[in-house]
Amino acid sequence: MNMAVASPLEGFRGHCLAEQMQARLMNRVDTKFLVPAYLLDACLRGLEHHYSILEIDGRRRFTYDTLYFDTPERQLYLDHHNGKLNRFKLRIRHYRETGDSFLEVKKKNNRERTIKNRLPLTSQTVASSRVVPFLEEQLGRPVAGMLPALFVGYRRMTFMSARGTERITVDTGLGFHSADRRSGLCLPDVAVFEVKYDRKVPYSPFLERLGQLGCRPVQFSKYCIGTSLLFGHECKTNRFKPLLRRLHGICS
Helix, strand or coil: CCCCCCCHHHHCEEECHHHHHCCCCCEEEEEEEEEEHHHHHHHHCCCCCCEEEECECCECCEEEEEEEEECCCCHHHHHHHCCCCCEEEEEEEEECCCCEEEEEEEEECCCCCEEEEEEECCHHHHHCCCHHHHHHHHHCCCCCCCEEEEEEEEEEEEEEECCCCEEEEEEEEEEEEECCCCCEEEECCEEEEEEEECCCCCCCHHHHHHHHCCCCEECCCHHHHHHHHHHCCCCCCHHHHHHHHHHHHHHC
16 A cells, blocks of 8 residues: 655744744855755755754745846846846845735845845835835935836745754745736746855755755856846846756756
8 A cells, every 4th residue: 555755844843933033144154056846855854853944823835925126227137147246136025924025135245145134014114214215225326216127936945953053945836927927937846945054054964965965056046047037038148047057957
């Protein structure tokens, strides 16, 4: 008789959002991996004693809706494509299950550290005119002319080490849509792993497991890859072509 194999997710202890917020890692180092979705269980199995998983109201997977902004010339995209340091991304992120939304500025500095600052989007913050001062302080430039550029949606699981110095996000079901919703595509066969830590961790069971499975770090930006896939006919993509070929190989 065939017996269903339990998902490795069932073996992880759940942690709440308050516990996770104690290790926010808003100033951090990121390492990303592209993993075929069929390897997801193999990546997680056996790590249950090293990590816990975010759990809210019995849920362990959460839907993220993100709207990225850019200039009409896609200057923020070009800054990333051209390898500029001290670059940033501007986005609104909505957490569908909780209903929370944040205006976020995500910076990459010249030490390759990621620094994220965000402002809760509520009726009070919008009415108090805090949005423009927040953006101009974070960006160091006027924000007039920024336009909606790309919608990105996905499902996320978040794992945290017992020490709270390492966090891993696993994103699946990536979908990209133009700001006018007239074009879009999905990547159902790809999982994006991101290992986040405040400094280089001496030992990471997650990184070790990914290495055992032959997964290698990549430079991956959802905004830039989504833009390349949807608008590659009208913007530079040379820097991302090896990664686009790799995506094609996973999805074909």
